[in-house]
Amino acid sequence: MSAMIQTTYREAIKTAIREALQQDSRVFLMGEDVAHYGGCYAVSKGLLEEFGPERIRDTPLSESGFVGAGIGAALGGMRPIVEVMTVNFSLLALDQILNNAATIRHMSGGQFSVPIVIRMATGAGRQLAAQHSHSLENLYAHIPGLKAIFPATLEDARGMLWTALQDPDPVIIFEYAGFYNNTGEIAEDAGPVDIDRAKVRREGHDLSIFTYGGSLFKCLEAAEQLAQEGISAEVVDLRSLRPLDQTTILASVRKTHRALVVDEGWYSVGIAAEVIARISEKAFYDLDAPPARVCSVEVPIPYPKHLEDAALPQVGRILTAAREVLGQNV
Amino acid sequence: MSDFLMPSLGADMEAGVLMEWLVKPGDRVERGQIVAVVETQKGAIEIEIFEDGQIQSLEIVPGTEVPVGTVLARLSASDAPVLRSEAVAESAPTLPEAPASAVSDTVSIRAAELEVPAAALAQHSASAERLRISPLARQRARELGLSEAVLAQLTGTGPQGALCLRDIEKAAQTPPGVSPLAPHASPSARQKALELGVDLQKVQGSGPHGLTTAEDVERVVSQHALEKPVQNPMRAAIAAAMSRSKREIPHYYLAHSFDFEPALSWLEALNETLPMEERLVYAVLLVKAVALALKKFPEMNGFWQEGAFVPLEQIDIGLAISLRTGGLVAPALKQTDQKNLKTLMAEFRDLVNRSRGGQLRASEMRGGTITVTNLGEQGVESVFPVIYPPQVAMVGFGTVLERPWVIEGQILPRRVIQVSLAGDHRVSDGHRGAMFLARIEKLLHKPEKLL
Numbered sequence: 001m002s003a004m005i006q007t008t009y010r011e012a013i014k015t016a017i018r019e020a021l022q023q024d025s026r027v028f029l030m031g032e033d034v035a036h037y038g039g040c041y042a043v044s045k046g047l048l049e050e051f052g053p054e055r056i057r058d059t060p061l062s063e064s065g066f067v068g069a070g071i072g073a074a075l076g077g078m079r080p081i082v083e084v085m086t087v088n089f090s091l092l093a094l095d096q097i098l099n100n101a102a103t104i105r106h107m108s109g110g111q112f113s114v115p116i117v118i119r120m121a122t123g124a125g126r127q128l129a130a131q132h133s134h135s136l137e138n139l140y141a142h143i144p145g146l147k148a149i150f151p152a153t154l155e156d157a158r159g160m161l162w163t164a165l166q167d168p169d170p171v172i173i174f175e176y177a178g179f180y181n182n183t184g185e186i187a188e189d190a191g192p193v194d195i196d197r198a199k200v201r202r203e204g205h206d207l208s209i210f211t212y213g214g215s216l217f218k219c220l221e222a223a224e225q226l227a228q229e230g231i232s233a234e235v236v237d238l239r240s241l242r243p244l245d246q247t248t249i250l251a252s253v254r255k256t257h258r259a260l261v262v263d264e265g266w267y268s269v270g271i272a273a274e275v276i277a278r279i280s281e282k283a284f285y286d287l288d289a290p291p292a293r294v295c296s297v298e299v300p301i302p303y304p305k306h307l308e309d310a311a312l313p314q315v316g317r318i319l320t321a322a323r324e325v326l327g328q329n330v
Numbered sequence: 331m332s333d334f335l336m337p338s339l340g341a342d343m344e345a346g347v348l349m350e351w352l353v354k355p356g357d358r359v360e361r362g363q364i365v366a367v368v369e370t371q372k373g374a375i376e377i378e379i380f381e382d383g384q385i386q387s388l389e390i391v392p393g394t395e396v397p398v399g400t401v402l403a404r405l406s407a408s409d410a411p412v413l414r415s416e417a418v419a420e421s422a423p424t425l426p427e428a429p430a431s432a433v434s435d436t437v438s439i440r441a442a443e444l445e446v447p448a449a450a451l452a453q454h455s456a457s458a459e460r461l462r463i464s465p466l467a468r469q470r471a472r473e474l475g476l477s478e479a480v481l482a483q484l485t486g487t488g489p490q491g492a493l494c495l496r497d498i499e500k501a502a503q504t505p506p507g508v509s510p511l512a513p514h515a516s517p518s519a520r521q522k523a524l525e526l527g528v529d530l531q532k533v534q535g536s537g538p539h540g541l542t543t544a545e546d547v548e549r550v551v552s553q554h555a556l557e558k559p560v561q562n563p564m565r566a567a568i569a570a571a572m573s574r575s576k577r578e579i580p581h582y583y584l585a586h587s588f589d590f591e592p593a594l595s596w597l598e599a600l601n602e603t604l605p606m607e608e609r610l611v612y613a614v615l616l617v618k619a620v621a622l623a624l625k626k627f628p629e630m631n632g633f634w635q636e637g638a639f640v641p642l643e644q645i646d647i648g649l650a651i652s653l654r655t656g657g658l659v660a661p662a663l664k665q666t667d668q669k670n671l672k673t674l675m676a677e678f679r680d681l682v683n684r685s686r687g688g689q690l691r692a693s694e695m696r697g698g699t700i701t702v703t704n705l706g707e708q709g710v711e712s713v714f715p716v717i718y719p720p721q722v723a724m725v726g727f728g729t730v731l732e733r734p735w736v737i738e739g740q741i742l743p744r745r746v747i748q749v750s751l752a753g754d755h756r757v758s759d760g761h762r763g764a765m766f767l768a769r770i771e772k773l774l775h776k777p778e779k780l781l
Contacts, residue, residue, distance in 0.1 A: 257466050257495060288466040288494045327488040 002189045010180040012154045012190075013043050013119075016161035017081060021051050024079055027165060030057035030066060031083030031119075040085045041121060041180050067093035067118065071101050071170075074116040079165050086177065087122040087136045094139070101170040102145030113168040117161065121177040123214040123264060124312055130300035133308070135264040137213070138271050140172045141241035148242040149195045150174040152216040154186045156239060159193030171195070174241075176214040198245035200252065204234035207322055208252040210275050211262040212238035215313050219262050222318040233322060241271055249275060250283050257288035258325045262313050267295040294321045331386065334379055334403040336396050339370050339695045342570050346370045347395045348402060357385045359405070364691070366402065369524055371567035372659060373688045375695055383407055462486060463493040470498045522547040525655065527562050564657040575719050579634075582760050583714050585750040586767045589735055593777040594745055612730075613704050614675050616749075618780045620702055620725050621645050621666035623769040629758040630766055631699045633720035639757045648698025648718065649678070651685045659685050660718055662698035671781055697721070706730060706747070715752040722754035723763075725770070 007015070020027045029044060035058040038045030048056040059066035063084055070082035084090045090097075101114045124133035140148040147167060151157045157175070164171035201216065202223050211219045216237050223233040236252050238244065253259050259279050263272035272293035279291055297311040336346055347369040359365055364376045365385075383405040390402050461481055463471070467488075471481055481493065484501050488494035522544040523530045533550050535542035575581075593615055601609040624631045624645050632641040646662040653659065661681050663674060684690055700721055705713045706729040713726030728748040735744035749770055753763045773780065 257464075285465045285469050288464040289488050289492070290464075324489055327486075327492075327494060 002187045004185040005188045006183065007154060007158075007186055008180065008184075009154060009157045009175075009182040010041065010043055012157035012186065013161070013175065014045070014047070016158050017044065018047065018050070020079075020081065020162055020165055021047070021055060023162075024165065026077065026079040027081060028055040028057065028073075028078065029081045029083065030059050030070060032059055032061055032066075032085050034058060034083050039083065041175075041177065043175075043180070044083070063089050063092035064096055068096045068100065070116050070118070071096055071104075071114055074101075074114045074170075075104070075112055080116050081161070081165070082116060082118045084118060084120040086132065086134075087120045087174070088132050088134050090118075090120050090136070093118075097140070097146070097170070097172075098143055102143050105145065105169065114170050115165070115168050116170045117164045117173060118170065119161075119173045119175060122174045123176045123178055124296070124301045124308060125178045125214065127303060127305055127308060129303040133301035135214070135266075135296065137174055137241055138265050138269065138274075141244075141271060141274070143242070145169065146242060147171040147195065147240065148174070149240045150176075150213040151239070152176065152179070152213050152237055153201075154182070154184050155190055156193055158186060158190045160195050160239075162192040163195045167195070174213060178214060196240050196243060196245065198236050198238045198240070198248040200234060200248070201237045202233070202235040204232035205256055206232045207258045207260060207325060208234045208236060208249075208256045209260045209262060209318070209322065210236045210238060210249060210252075210272075212241065212271070214264045215262045218313060218315050219318060222315045222322065225315070225319060226322055231322065231326060238271070238275070244274065244278065246278055246282065249278060253279050253283045254286045257286055259287070259291040260318070260321055260325050261291065261293040262318055263293065263295045264313060265295060266298050267293070268298060270295055289325050289327065292321045292325045294318050331407070332381065332383070332405050333401045334365070334405050336368070336398050336400045336402055337377060338398045339368070339375055340372065340567070340571075340697065342567060342574070343370055343398060345395050345397045348390045348392055349374060350392050351388055351403075353385050353388075353403075355385050355387055359383060359385060370695075371563040372695060373525065373564070373690070376689070376691050378691060379405070381405065461493070462488075462491060464488060464495065467493045467495050467498045470495055474498065474502045476501060519544045519547050524563060526551045527566075562657070564653075568657060571719060572716050575716050579717050579719065579722075580755040581717060581752045582755050582763065583750065583752055584760060584763045584767055585712055585714075585748055586764075586771065587733075587746050587748040588771040588774070589737070589744050590730055590747040590774065591744045593774045594730070596777040608672065608675070610671055610675050611678075613706075613727075614671055614678050615774065615777060615780060616704065616727055617647050617649070617663065617666060617678070617702055618671060618674060619770050619773040620700070621647055622773055622780070623766060624700065625667060626769060627758075627762065627766045629762060630723040630753070632722060632757075633699070634722050634754060634756065635720055639722060642699045644699065646698040646700075648701035648721070649681060650701055650703035651682055653686055659690065659695070660697045660701050661685055661690050661694040700724065702727070712748050713750050715750065717752050717754055722757045724752045726750040726752070 017029060021029070029047065033040055034044045035048040035053060035056045044056060067082055067084065070080040073080045084093060097118065101116060104112050104114050122137060123135055137148060137150065140146055147169065149160055149164065149171060151160045151173070160173060164173060202220060204223065209219045209223060219235045223235050226233045234252055234256055236248060259276065261272035261275045263270050265271055272295050276291045276293060279287070294313045294317050296313065299311055301311055302308050339346065348366060349369050350367040351365070352367070353359055353365045359379050360382050361380055362378050365379045366377045368375050368377050386404040386406045388403050390396055390400070461478070463481060463486070476498065480501070484493055484497055486493040487497055519530070519542045523533070526547060528547050528550055530542060533542050533546050536546050594612060597610060597612055597615060628641045629639070631645055632639060644665060645667045646664050647666040648660040648662045650658055650660050663677055663681065666674065681694070697718060698721070700723050701718045702725045703713055703715055704727045706727055709729045711728045711731060713728055715724035715726045717724045726749070730745050730747050732743055733746040734741050735746060749767050751763050751767055
């Protein structure tokens with residue numbers, strides 16, 4: 001057993017970037033304020049000094065421009081890590097991502113691939129108001145040609161980047177902005193992890209709670225409280241939003257016969273809707289209750305704390321939904 | 331063939347639960363016959379049928395809640411067996427026995443045919459109200475060989491009362507001889523549960539074979555009372571109607587006190603001559619006076635419907651009757667203006683008794699074309715009524731008080747009563763309202779003309 005070290009979500013990502021830069025000379029990081037300022041969330045602080053301006057590159061405030069440049073670099077044989085500050089601004093680069101990164105393999109008849117990794121912070125809960133609190137993971141998970149992954153744990157924050165860089169196709173990595181200070185222990189030699197499988201974070205047999213990213217720890221807390229009520233809830237971290245790990249999802253439903261999906265995205269047409277659709281299609285005869293979902297309320301995310309809290313999935317809402325799925329009318 | 335529909339038993343009724351059929355397919359029914367019992371927010375109500383005929387099929391199984399206007403039963407015109415046999419008898423009076431036996435054959439064949447719809451009913455109803463069962467539970471039920479009929483009677487514990495796996499397993503484990511069916515409840519327990527807004531599924535029965543009794547329901551309520559208030563369905567109905575009234579109707583109020591002595595003296599003298607059971611209460615006098623006054627004030631008698639006032643020819647005075655268990659109903663005295671005091675008194679007494687006994691009929695529950703409330707018994711002087719929509723006026727009477735009254739320059743002790751009016755300002759104005767109240771007073775000054 002290797003030694004455990006104390007780290008943070010931020011530090012784990014930085015370690016992963018550093019390792020990639022050290023191990024592969026084709027890797028470079030670019031984005032707004034990633035070099036001299038050290039990154040908007042201080043993820044790349046110190047990397048400029050360590051690797052120099054060629055490999056840690058500040059860009060102008062032009063998402064479409066620098067994401068396009070990253071796609072060009074990937075086409076040219078590089079392994080770019082492009083940081084889009086947050087998902088809120090990524091829409092400006094969406095044309096590059098959707099019409100170029102995701103389609104060039106197909107359009108070129110397989111002659112070109114785009115091995116780019118695009119990182120972006122996402123999520124609400126920090127009183128940044130409607131324009132800076134989006135959870136648009138579902139937009140990217142919708143697009144064939146992309147992979148969309150979401151590390152929630154320290155191990156995944158540490159290990160998903162390298163695997164993503166090995167992928168010949170574009171990978172979007174979402175980082176939950178509220179997690180950067182999350183602290184915990186990981187193995188000193190923690191390394192690459194898979195990016196295409198869901199993981200059971202807590203085993204249970206009465207109810208499956210599927211979630212990812214910012215809602216994972218809320219679900220684990222809810223599961224703990226449910227356990228005190230005698231309800232054994234399984235918590236499954238989706239990790240990869242595209243492709244969805246249907247095998248793990250269905251296996252869990254076939255065990256518990258009840259499904260609840262918790263997703264910080266808005267209620268309609270979201271990841272939760274997709275997961276429930278898959279369950280309904282593939283595990284219909286294993287269901288013992290209608291699947292349920294806890295999502296964000298369909299409003300622009302409010303600025304005042306109490307309203308923002310009310311708009312997002314919270315432990316209380318998860319508990320209520322779980323009890324309803326179990327037929328305990330509370 | 332015609333349809334017998336779930337009737338509207340009040341302006342605010344959207345759906346009702348068919349509790350019980352009092353007829354079966356093949357039965358002949360007559361206009362006015364009670365054929366079913368329906369539960370509404372206001373209580374269990376006996377439903378009349380409005381035409382003669384024969385029940386062809388029952389479309390709804392007891393216990394089902396259906397919206398107003400849903401077909402409850404199909405009715406064939408009265409030309410079926412009985413009429414046909416009369417026709418044969420009339421057209422061939424000279425032919426002796428042969429036709430008679432033909433007739434009885436026809437009847438028995440018809441009776442045999444009628445078995446079919448009765449049997450089909452069970453099947454039909456199953457599809458009419460689809461079983462709420464999880465896919466997994468259905469699969470397990472199939473494995474265990476539980477029939478649809480058994481499933482239909484199990485109590486679900488899943489979301490929205492759906493049958494889930496544990497319910498099926500439990501039913502399968504129930505030892506033979508013990509019914510795995512839903513808990514039974516006595517009729518009085520059902521009535522009580524409805525009144526008190528209790529879900530019978532959640533009441534543990536203490537009667538024979540686990541029968542839920544009224545006491546069980548009450549026990550649950552008293553336990554609940556400590557936890558959270560239970561919204562009584564009747565209270566909810568009143569809340570809905572009164573909120574609608576105050577939200578939609580621009581009320582204006584008028585009140586007028588007048589000398590009630592002439593009417594009371596006349597009534598007391600009259601009562602002296604009557605046997606005890608025929609004696610009149612003055613409320614009947616008031617109701618009759620209002621009914622007659624309405625003839626000159628058509629804008630007080632009718633309904634506000636779809637943005638316009640619809641005056642009504644018929645005058646049915648609704649009586650606000652408070653119930654001992656709380657709440658109130660406002661059944662109508664039909665054609666109040668057409669009836670003499672003796673008839674009105676009998677109907678009045680009957681309505682009050684049956685209201686308080688929870689035995690009102692559907693047509694009576696619909697209420698009147700205007701409502702009168704008499705809070706006199708409570709000793710209050712003035713009433714400010716809230717109009718019962720879609721009606722457009724309500725008349726109130728306060729208590730009779732002995733007051734110094736000036737008559738032709740002299741102060742005399744007189745029994746005085748106050749009549750008040752809540753009028754819908756969309757339909758009438760204060761000027762007409764005042765004249766209407768004056769008219770009521772005038773009619774009561776000549777009580778002998780009200781007889």
